[in-house]
Amino acid sequence: MSAPVPSQLDPDAAISVRGLVKRYGDRNAVDGVDLDIRRGEIFALLGPNGAGKTTTVEVLEGYRHRDGGEVRVLGVDPARGGRRWKADLGIVLQSGAGDSQLTCLELLRAQAAYYPDARDPAEVLELVGLTEKAGSRGRTLSGGQRRRLDVALGIVGRPRLLFLDEPTTGFDPEARRQFWSLIRSLRDLGTTMLLTTHYLDEAEELADRVGVIARGRLVEVAVPGELGGRGTAPAVVHWTEGGVRRTAETATPTAFVAELAARFPGEVPDLAVARPTLEDVYLRMIGEPA
């Protein structure tokens, strides 16, 4: 399980949350979340539909009032964040500005004008791979190109903290990989990122740590390879022997495979060693009662 979160807010964290509660009617959509996100980290928030991810993120962005708990984002309570604080945030929402009559470059220039230290709009288009579309109107872009434009709009203000809500929905595999390398280059520039996604491979590729939220509660926070005890879970070894498919579970797969190898003259037929995937542990976690 994750290390316990200290009871005090962490003043050095990019995001620090203690006991966050948000109610809709008599239901707690967010039900006592404690969380610290370090500066420079990529953190992925995972959880099923309706778990409370968007509500949590909207409170952090200053778009929603909370009903309880303490929150600091870049050292400021989002309920009291002013213009200067907002200028340090970049936000890529689920539905973006793709329907605009303006061209991509015009949209970026208009957005850049709000920020004291904006990036060059042409450089941002280059960064997201939309240089060829600089003169195209938003509504003529494909779905994946619109998402890239959304990201471009989110980063043109040179944010210290970037929120990405399901950023690669609708991307083809190549566009997703290009997007992942864009996110890594933003991290190399020092940007902290909070990402929500339903793609577990995306979380595994990008995130330094993942948090799983279910029914408004944070179930666990861990590095992707260790979530749900993945790192120490028994491995399953498959191979074929005497024409029969064999399976064994073992805590010491290296020794097990070495023994197998000694029994066969050459390659062990159909050998495969598997550990639980992030998806395996995630599905188990969200199925558990809160």
Ligand SMILES: Nc1ncnc2c1ncn2[C@@H]1O[C@H](COP(=O)(O)OP(=O)(O)OP(=O)(O)O)[C@@H](O)[C@H]1O
């Ligand atoms: N404005 C609102 N009024 C009432 N209930 C709401 C409102 N917004 C969200 N909820 C409820 O709060 C709960 C959490 O919703 P939220 O949008 O935070 O989930 P999510 O984890 O982001 O889900 P998804 O993966 O579907 O985007 C859900 O039960 C939802 O129906």
